[in-house]
Amino acid sequence: MGHHPNATIPCLEQGFRWYGPGDPVPLAHIRQTGATSVFTALHQIPYGEVWPREAIHARLAKLRAAGLRWSAVESVPVHEDIKTGSGDVARCLDNYARTLRNLAAEGVHTVVYNFMPVLDWVRTDMRHVLPDGAECLRFDPAKFAAFEIHALKRPDAERDYTLGQLDAAEAFWRSLDTTARNEFIAGLTDVFPGCKLGLTLDDIRAMLARYANLGDAGLRANLRRFLEHVVPVAEEVGVRLAIHPDDPPFPILGLPRILSTAADVEKLFATVDSPANGLCFCTGSFSVRPDNDLPAMARRFGSRIHAAHLRSTQRFADGSFHEAEHLGGSVNMPAVVRALLDEQDRRQATGRADWQIPFRPDHGHTMLDDLAKPPPPNPGYSCLGRMRGLAEIRGLMLGLRAAETLTPLGGTGFSRA
Numbered sequence: 001m002g003h004h005p006n007a008t009i010p011c012l013e014q015g016f017r018w019y020g021p022g023d024p025v026p027l028a029h030i031r032q033t034g035a036t037s038v039f040t041a042l043h044q045i046p047y048g049e050v051w052p053r054e055a056i057h058a059r060l061a062k063l064r065a066a067g068l069r070w071s072a073v074e075s076v077p078v079h080e081d082i083k084t085g086s087g088d089v090a091r092c093l094d095n096y097a098r099t100l101r102n103l104a105a106e107g108v109h110t111v112v113y114n115f116m117p118v119l120d121w122v123r124t125d126m127r128h129v130l131p132d133g134a135e136c137l138r139f140d141p142a143k144f145a146a147f148e149i150h151a152l153k154r155p156d157a158e159r160d161y162t163l164g165q166l167d168a169a170e171a172f173w174r175s176l177d178t179t180a181r182n183e184f185i186a187g188l189t190d191v192f193p194g195c196k197l198g199l200t201l202d203d204i205r206a207m208l209a210r211y212a213n214l215g216d217a218g219l220r221a222n223l224r225r226f227l228e229h230v231v232p233v234a235e236e237v238g239v240r241l242a243i244h245p246d247d248p249p250f251p252i253l254g255l256p257r258i259l260s261t262a263a264d265v266e267k268l269f270a271t272v273d274s275p276a277n278g279l280c281f282c283t284g285s286f287s288v289r290p291d292n293d294l295p296a297m298a299r300r301f302g303s304r305i306h307a308a309h310l311r312s313t314q315r316f317a318d319g320s321f322h323e324a325e326h327l328g329g330s331v332n333m334p335a336v337v338r339a340l341l342d343e344q345d346r347r348q349a350t351g352r353a354d355w356q357i358p359f360r361p362d363h364g365h366t367m368l369d370d371l372a373k374p375p376p377p378n379p380g381y382s383c384l385g386r387m388r389g390l391a392e393i394r395g396l397m398l399g400l401r402a403a404e405t406l407t408p409l410g411g412t413g414f415s416r417a
């Protein structure tokens with residue numbers, strides 16, 4: 001854990017995402033943020049292929065040389081064949097299981113993945129300017145409607161929006177000239193999933209077509225098949241699988257959605273009831289729905305939370321939201337972090353060696369000197385905003401721990417016990 005005196009206070013493991021050697025934020029800088037570990041993946045390996053042990057080993061060596069642990073793989077992507085249940089499902093499932101075995105053999109035991117169809121997370125503005133001049137990611141359903149209706153021309157897309165949203169979509173689209181329209185479209189299609197895939201609109205249409213008749217039940221059945229195949233392997237080799245929730249947590253593009261609410265998480269756990277079948281608790285994703293009670297979910301699902309993404313969002317009446325400061329917005333972060341620390345304490349009390357829950361400040365505002373740099377290839381992943389988030393959450397954790405040894409003074413203050 002490092003040499004700082006605070007290192008002896010049991011906090012969540014402090015992580016930072018690293019996109020690999022091409023990431024403009026080098027490992028040396030990540031180390032200086034105070035993170036002790038990274039969430040990283042072998043992005044060079046195509047979806048559906050096996051991650052060879054040598055490649056995993058080489059990544060580990062790089063991290064070790066930088067003084068960092070590999071606390072979670074984010075992600076081992078699930079191939080569209082598995083999600084759609086078509087194409088070469090058997091090969092993709094086998095390859096996934098082999099990757100888990102190889103990771104475990106190299107000592108990497110936490111694996112984040114998602115089961116979102118076609119696109120990973122979606123935003124409509126990658127550079128929304130906040131009152132203080134920092135930039136954040138934002139989702140505006142009216143803009144997304146404009147994308148679906150005017151750019152993608154998805155049949156019946158209009159049905160998924162309110163009249164007000166449709167009017168706003170129309171006005172937005174009309175306000176753009178051809179260059180601005182192309183930039184807007186590229187902003188949506190180019191950056192998924194956090195790395196540039198350069199999808200065209202036709203690619204997306206073809207990908208959507210594969211889900212045409214699936215529905216929620218079909219996607220859930222395919223998730224079940226995936227879990228039934230890989231969870232036993234994960235159990236055998238000691239891997240903890242951590243599924244990432246839908247982002248945003250409501251249907252988009254007419255696609256099925258299966259992990260947006262607490263009830264969805266219950267269903268997921270019941271599908272294959274094993275501790276290896278766990279959750280990446282992403283407060284940012286879940287917080288977009290007012291019916292998700294984040295601290296309650298952290299408590300209820302604690303034992304199956306294998307990794308956490310801590311960030312917050314600010315919701316607006318028109319259905320839009322933007323990414324707030326890590327301790328701002330609608331998430332009661334102190335209560336969430338308290339719940340996760342309590343979960344760790346429970347694990348520690350049972351003598352479990354792997355009691356620590358790794359988290360990373362998920363996304364961050366683009367701020368300070370980062371504003372003058374070329375926009376990061378992965379929106380949301382410039383360094384300084386994430387460092388701010390990490391520092392704030394570190395302070396929160398230490399504050400919560402310190403408060404454990406204080407007794408309240410009639411509600412007006414605290415004194416040492």
Ligand code: DNO
Pocket residue numbers: 074075112113114120121193194244309362363380
């Ligand atoms: C967004 C991330 C997601 C996440 C994947 C996990 O920034 O939280 O892209 O990594 O959904 O598979």
